[in-house]
Amino acid sequence: MLLKTSIRPYRSGDGDALNAFLSRAKFLLGNVNFEEEGKFGLYLLCGEGVGILGLVEAQARPVVHLEGATPALVITKLALDKDCFDEDFIRSLLLYVLVQARQLNVPIVLLEGEEVPFEKELGFRPAAQHGIYDEKHPNLCLESLRLCSLGEDPLKPGFLR
Numbered sequence: 001m002l003l004k005t006s007i008r009p010y011r012s013g014d015g016d017a018l019n020a021f022l023s024r025a026k027f028l029l030g031n032v033n034f035e036e037e038g039k040f041g042l043y044l045l046c047g048e049g050v051g052i053l054g055l056v057e058a059q060a061r062p063v064v065h066l067e068g069a070t071p072a073l074v075i076t077k078l079a080l081d082k083d084c085f086d087e088d089f090i091r092s093l094l095l096y097v098l099v100q101a102r103q104l105n106v107p108i109v110l111l112e113g114e115e116v117p118f119e120k121e122l123g124f125r126p127a128a129q130h131g132i133y134d135e136k137h138p139n140l141c142l143e144s145l146r147l148c149s150l151g152e153d154p155l156k157p158g159f160l161r
Helices: 012-022 087-103
Strands: 005-009 025-029 042-047 051-065 068-081 108-112 145-149
Touching: 005 087, 012 051, 012 068, 042 087, 051 087, 051 108, 068 087, 087 108
Parallel strands: 068 108
Antiparallel strands: 005 042, 025 068, 042 051, 051 068, 108 145
């Protein structure tokens, strides 16, 4: 049976469904804890008639590099229902964030944490080779950040001028 799914932003009425999902979630990036400022940038993969099947959190924040600072979306959480684990869901959630970044004119997306399936296929590469660090978490190990630039390379000299 084919399951119809959709991805949408978190809404205030999603709390109970999100808590139920978190009890059966397998995190590929991040963990179950959410920051106090709420769930802005949290997107849910929902299955018709079955509720939440996955989530991705992408926080908007600047990253610092040799040329200065650049706006970025940083993917900090990626989770799927461990009973309904499907690699196509992973790809869909990552692609959703890349589309959101394009629509917001954010030039780069970073993955924060362990490697996840499809990141190389979708264009992510180590951020350390660009001298990038996360302004919000300056002590974050550079090897744990992977970069995907959208369109023209935002980190080449002159791009920010």
